[in-house]
Amino acid sequence: MSTDRNARLRNPLKTARGLGSAKDGTGHFIIQRITAIALVFLSIYVVGLVISLIGGDHATVHARVGHPCNAVLLVSFLIATFWHAKLGLQVIIEDYVHTPWSATLLHLANIFVCFVAATASVLAVVRIALG
Numbered sequence: 495m496s497t498d499r500n501a502r503l504r505n506p507l508k509t510a511r512g513l514g515s516a517k518d519g520t521g522h523f524i525i526q527r528i529t530a531i532a533l534v535f536l537s538i539y540v541v542g543l544v545i546s547l548i549g550g551d552h553a554t555v556h557a558r559v560g561h562p563c564n565a566v567l568l569v570s571f572l573i574a575t576f577w578h579a580k581l582g583l584q585v586i587i588e589d590y591v592h593t594p595w596s597a598t599l600l601h602l603a604n605i606f607v608c609f610v611a612a613t614a615s616v617l618a619v620v621r622i623a624l625g
Contacts, residue, residue, distance in 0.1 A: 532570070533574050536570060539567055559622045565622070568619045569619050572615045575612075
C-alpha cells in the first residue's frame with residue numbers, strides 16, 4: 495500500500511528520468527564552497543604579496559610575480575576567483591531574473607565576461623612568468 499501511495503506523489507517526469515528538479519544543484523553548491531575555501535587562503539597570500547611589493551620598483555615586482563611559486567599561486571587565485579564569481583552570479587540570475595530571454599542573455603554574458611577576464615588575467619601572469 496505504501497508503494498502505491500509513494501508512486502502517486504511522485505512527478506511522472508521524475509519517475510521516468512529518475513532525476514530531481516535541480517539535477518546538479520549539489521555539485522554546484524559543493525564547487526562554490528570549495529572555491530570559497532580556496533579563496534580564503536589564496537586571498538591572504540595575494541594580499542600579503544601585494545603588501546610586500548609596496549614601494550618596489552618595476553623590476554622587483556616583475557621578478558616576484560615571475561617566480562614560479564608566486565605565478566602558480568596567482569594563477570590559482572585568478573581561476574578560483576573567476577570561477578567563484580561565475581557560479582555566484584549564476585545563482586543570482588537564477589533567483590532574481592524571471593524572464594526567460596533575459597535570463598539566457600545574462601547567463602551568456604556572465605560566462606563570456608568571466609571567461610574573457612580570467613583568460614586575460616592568467617595570460618598576463620603567464621607572460622610575466624615566462625619572460
